Amino acid sequence: MTTDALFPELAGTELGRLRERLQRLGEQPPQVLLLEGGSEAQRLALARWWACRLKCPEASAPCCACPVCRQVAAGEHLDILAYDGRISNKDDEENPGLVRAFNMDRVRELKSRLRDAPHGPGYRVVMLAGLTLARDEAANALLKSLEEPLPSTRFVLLCAQREQLLPTLVSRSLCLTLPWPDSAARDPELQPWEEALGEFLRSGRGLFERSSARNALDAALAGRILLACQKSLARVLAGREDVDDPLDMALAGLDVPARALCGRWLAEAQEALTFAVGPARILEALAARLFALRHGGV
Ligand SMILES: [Zn+2]
Numbered sequence: 001m002t003t004d005a006l007f008p009e010l011a012g013t014e015l016g017r018l019r020e021r022l023q024r025l026g027e028q029p030p031q032v033l034l035l036e037g038g039s040e041a042q043r044l045a046l047a048r049w050w051a052c053r054l055k056c057p058e059a060s061a062p063c064c065a066c067p068v069c070r071q072v073a074a075g076e077h078l079d080i081l082a083y084d085g086r087i088s089n090k091d092d093e094e095n096p097g098l099v100r101a102f103n104m105d106r107v108r109e110l111k112s113r114l115r116d117a118p119h120g121p122g123y124r125v126v127m128l129a130g131l132t133l134a135r136d137e138a139a140n141a142l143l144k145s146l147e148e149p150l151p152s153t154r155f156v157l158l159c160a161q162r163e164q165l166l167p168t169l170v171s172r173s174l175c176l177t178l179p180w181p182d183s184a185a186r187d188p189e190l191q192p193w194e195e196a197l198g199e200f201l202r203s204g205r206g207l208f209e210r211s212s213a214r215n216a217l218d219a220a221l222a223g224r225i226l227l228a229c230q231k232s233l234a235r236v237l238a239g240r241e242d243v244d245d246p247l248d249m250a251l252a253g254l255d256v257p258a259r260a261l262c263g264r265w266l267a268e269a270q271e272a273l274t275f276a277v278g279p280a281r282i283l284e285a286l287a288a289r290l291f292a293l294r295h296g297g298v
Contacts, residue, residue, distance in 0.1 A: 002064060002065075003019075003049070003062070003064045005064070006064040006065075006069065006070070006073045007045045007046075007048070007049050007064070007073065008045075009039075009041045009042045009044075009045035009046075010042065010045050010046060010049060012179075014178075014179045015038075015042065015046070015178065015179070018046065018176060018178065019046075019049065021176065022046075022049070022050050022053060022176070023053065023061055025174070026050075026053040026054060029053075029054060029123065029154050030154070030173070030174040031146070031150070031153075031154060031155065031172075032146055032154075032155045032156075032157065032169075032172050032173040032174065033047075033050065033154070033155070033156045033157070033173060033174050033176065034156075034157045034158075034159070034162060034165070034169075034170060034173035034174065034175040034176070035047055035156060035157070035158050035159075035176055035178065036158075036159055036160065036161050036162050036175065036176075036177050036178070037160075037161070037177040037178035037179060037180050038178025038179060038180070040158075040160075042178055043129075043158045043159075043178060044129075044158065046178065047127050047156045047158055048072055048073050048075065048080075049062065049064075049073075050125075050156060051072045051077070051080050051125040051127075051156070052064060052068075052069045052072045052073065054122055054123045054125055054154060055068050055069070055072055055077065055079065055080075055120065055121075055122045055123065055125070056068055056069050056072075056122075057121070068120070072125075075098045075099070076098065077120075078119040078120070079118045079119050079120055079122070079123070079124045079125065080124075080125050080127065081100075081110065081113070081124065081125070081126045081127070082098060082099040082100070082126075082127040082128075082129075083099065083100050083101065083102040083106060083110070083126075083127070083128050083129070084099050084100075084101065084102060084128075084129045084130040085101075085102040085128075085129070085130035085131050085132060086129070086130035087099065087100065087101040087102070087130070088101065089101050089103050089105075092106070099129075102128065102130065102131065102138055103138050104137050104138045104141065106138075107138045107141045107142055107145075108141070110126065110145070111141065111145055114126075114145065114150055114153055117152060118152050118153075123152055123153060123154045124152055124153045124154070125153075125154050125155075125156060126153060126154070126155045126156070127155075127156045127158065128142070128155065128156070128157050128158065129157075129158040129159070131157065131159065131164070131165055131166075131169070132164065132165075132274065133164065133165065133166055133270060133271055133273075133274045134274050135166060139166060139169075142169075143166070143168055143169065143172075146169070146172050147172075157169065157173060160227065161227055161230055161231065161234075162175055163226075163227070163230050163266065163267050163270055164227070164270070167267070180231065180234070180235070187224070187228075189221070189224075190224055190225060190228050192210070193210070193221075193225045193228075194225070194228055194232075194245070194246055194247050195246045196210050196211075197225070197229070197246075197247060197250070197283075197287060198245075198246025198247045198249065198250040199246065200287050200291060201247075201250035201251075201253075201287070201290055201291055201294055202250055202294075204291050204295075207283075207284070207287050208284060211280040211283055211284055212280060212284075216280065217279050217280045217283065218279060219273050219279045221279070222273055222279035222280070222282060222283050223270065223273055223279075225283060226266055226269055226270050226273070226283075226286075227270075228247060229247055229251075229266055230263075230266050230270075232245060232247035232248045232251050233251050233259065233262055233263055233266065235248055236248060236251045236252050236254075236259065237259060237263075250294070253294055254293065254294060258293050258294070261293060262290060262293065265286055265289055265290070266286070269282050269283070269285075269286045
């Protein structure tokens, strides 16, 4: 059995290059690896492939055929622990699966397990998905764990974009970016907002009517709009802006220092959303700052 058969999500040359990179990193694996970009299924597959790299008895490359690799790929190996912040505590208690909720009880349990040696040879791999910017008790406990030297444990953080995570987590990680999904697969719910925001950045008009409408915007939708802005900015910074994307085109008009400022403001706006400030106000304030920036008012 080959890698492609065990991990069909990882086919393609760009992901192949990332695998080569991880292949080399496996010689001295970083304590925390952060995987962003791609689709959720691709991130999970790459995280599991990385875990195979760290567990397979074949030292130089995961064979993707032995019982260890197969167990890891299925998420069933005892040395692979997985948590997801999107699983509710109730679901976790009623129906505990291979992936557990990320809460204080689970983190406490994890910390005590980290004190023991892994079951089999090689590392223990802890995968964490669905983390947020909230600096709650569980997040603080996790940060403490990441600061401790844990010679037999390696962590993998999975997220769509690193801006979704606490900056202190990101700064402890080696970040790898999977190829971003096509802009053609753009979210239809977001499209009118992206157009309104792009138009506002050009003309100063067309956004506030939309954002001030009653119940137009909740924190989740505002967060997705901000993520779309961050993706646009990432494309602009990489010189890969999409001429059909209104936000890409609006942000491409910023000079280099302004792009850096824009990145910081987007992260601040994401953080503000976690503090129960009105999402419409956060988006409007950001748009007004960006408009001023684009038109030389800062
Ligand atoms: Zn193997």
